[in-house]
Amino acid sequence: MKYLIGIDGGGTKTKCVITDFQLKPLFETTGGPSNFLIQGTDKVSETILGLIIKCVNNLQIQFSDVAAIVLGTTGGGRQNDAEDLEKAITHLAAHKKIPLNIFKVESDARIALEGAFSGKPGSILIAGTGSIMFGKDRKGNIHRVGGFGRFIGDEGSGFSIGQKGLRIVAKQFDGRGNKTLITDLLKEKFKIESPEKLINEIYRNNFDIASVAPLVIEAAEKGDKAAQFIIESETEELILHIESMRKKLKEKKIFVALIGSLITTDNYFSFLFREKVVQKFNDVVIKEPENPPEIGAVLMAKQLSSQ
Structure with a gap:
C-alpha cells in the first residue's frame, strides 16, 4: 500500500498529514515554525524531516511506502528558494539514510487553493x-x-x-x-x-x-x-x-x-x-474552503505521484 504526505508550513507551527490514495487521513501531527526565509533551511529541514519520520513511525510503514510528499510554505512560490529548501531536505534525508521518493516544495497559497476546492477550479x-x-x-x-x-x-x-x-x-x-x-x-x-x-x-x-x-x-x-x-x-x-x-x-x-x-x-x-x-x-x-491546506498538499502529492 502506498501513502501520501501533505505539509502546511506556517510561521508559528507546521501541520502534517499522511493519507492513503483515497485521501483518507490516517495520522496528523504538528511541529514548529517552517518559514525557511526566517528560520533558515537547516532548521526547517530538521522540522520537516521530523514530521515525516513521525508519520512513518506511527503507521509502522517503510519510508519507501510514501509515494510523494508536498510541503507548502511561505517563500515556496519563488522557484530558486523552493529548490534550495528541497535540496536541503533531501540532502538531510540522504545523510540519515531516509529514502524520499518524490519531495516537492510549493507556496502556502498554492496548497491552500488546491485544498479549498479539492483540486477543482x-x-x-x-x-x-x-x-x-x-x-x-x-x-x-x-x-x-x-x-x-x-x-x-x-x-x-x-x-x-x-x-x-x-x-x-x-x-x-x-x-x-x-x-x-x-x-x-x-x-x-x-x-x-x-x-x-x-x-x-x-x-x-x-x-x-x-x-x-x-x-x-x-x-x-x-x-x-x-x-x-x-x-x-x-x-x-x-x-x-x-x-x-x-x-x-x-x-x-x-x-x-x-x-x-x-x-x-x-x-x-x-x-x-x-x-x-x-x-x-x-x-x-x-464559499467556505472544502479542505485545509495540508489536504491541498496531499492532492498535489497525488498528482505528482501519477505523473
Missing part, C-alpha cells in the same frame, strides 16, 4: 499579515493577483493597515495630524506613548507592524474617522484583487474562498469587505 483570497489572491481556471491554469510583499504590495493586509495606522499616530505625535483613537489604543496595549518610543520600537525592536491592525479596526468600529478612512481604502484594495481575478479567470461565476483572520473573523473590516462584495458583484460567490 476556484480562487482564494488571503488577507492576513500579507495579502495575495490565487485562482485556477477550468484548464488548470494558475493565476495570481498581488503578493508583491510589504514594500510594494500587500494591500488590504494586516501589515498595510497597521502601517497606515502608525503613520497617523506619528503625525498626531508631531501635531501634523488630528487626534485619533488609534494613539490611545497603541499606548494602552503596547505602552507606546511618545515619538521616541515609537521610533525605537519600529527601528530597533523589530516591532510587529501587523499587530496594530486590530487596533485600527477597533478604532474604526468606535467611530474614529481616521481609522474608518483606512479601513475603507484597504477593503477597496481587496475588491480590486477580485476584479482583477475575474478578468483573468473569464468565468460566468467565480467562487472565492477567504483565508486569513482579517476576513474570516467577525470584525468591522470583514463586515465592510463582505458587504462590498455583495454590492459590487453579482457573479462572485464567497
Whole structure:
C-alpha cells in the first residue's frame, strides 16, 4: 500500500498529514515554525524531516511506502528558494539514510487553493499579515493577483493597515495630524506613548507592524474617522484583487474562498469587505474552503505521484 504526505508550513507551527490514495487521513501531527526565509533551511529541514519520520513511525510503514510528499510554505512560490529548501531536505534525508521518493516544495497559497476546492477550479483570497489572491481556471491554469510583499504590495493586509495606522499616530505625535483613537489604543496595549518610543520600537525592536491592525479596526468600529478612512481604502484594495481575478479567470461565476483572520473573523473590516462584495458583484460567490491546506498538499502529492 502506498501513502501520501501533505505539509502546511506556517510561521508559528507546521501541520502534517499522511493519507492513503483515497485521501483518507490516517495520522496528523504538528511541529514548529517552517518559514525557511526566517528560520533558515537547516532548521526547517530538521522540522520537516521530523514530521515525516513521525508519520512513518506511527503507521509502522517503510519510508519507501510514501509515494510523494508536498510541503507548502511561505517563500515556496519563488522557484530558486523552493529548490534550495528541497535540496536541503533531501540532502538531510540522504545523510540519515531516509529514502524520499518524490519531495516537492510549493507556496502556502498554492496548497491552500488546491485544498479549498479539492483540486477543482476556484480562487482564494488571503488577507492576513500579507495579502495575495490565487485562482485556477477550468484548464488548470494558475493565476495570481498581488503578493508583491510589504514594500510594494500587500494591500488590504494586516501589515498595510497597521502601517497606515502608525503613520497617523506619528503625525498626531508631531501635531501634523488630528487626534485619533488609534494613539490611545497603541499606548494602552503596547505602552507606546511618545515619538521616541515609537521610533525605537519600529527601528530597533523589530516591532510587529501587523499587530496594530486590530487596533485600527477597533478604532474604526468606535467611530474614529481616521481609522474608518483606512479601513475603507484597504477593503477597496481587496475588491480590486477580485476584479482583477475575474478578468483573468473569464468565468460566468467565480467562487472565492477567504483565508486569513482579517476576513474570516467577525470584525468591522470583514463586515465592510463582505458587504462590498455583495454590492459590487453579482457573479462572485464567497464559499467556505472544502479542505485545509495540508489536504491541498496531499492532492498535489497525488498528482505528482501519477505523473
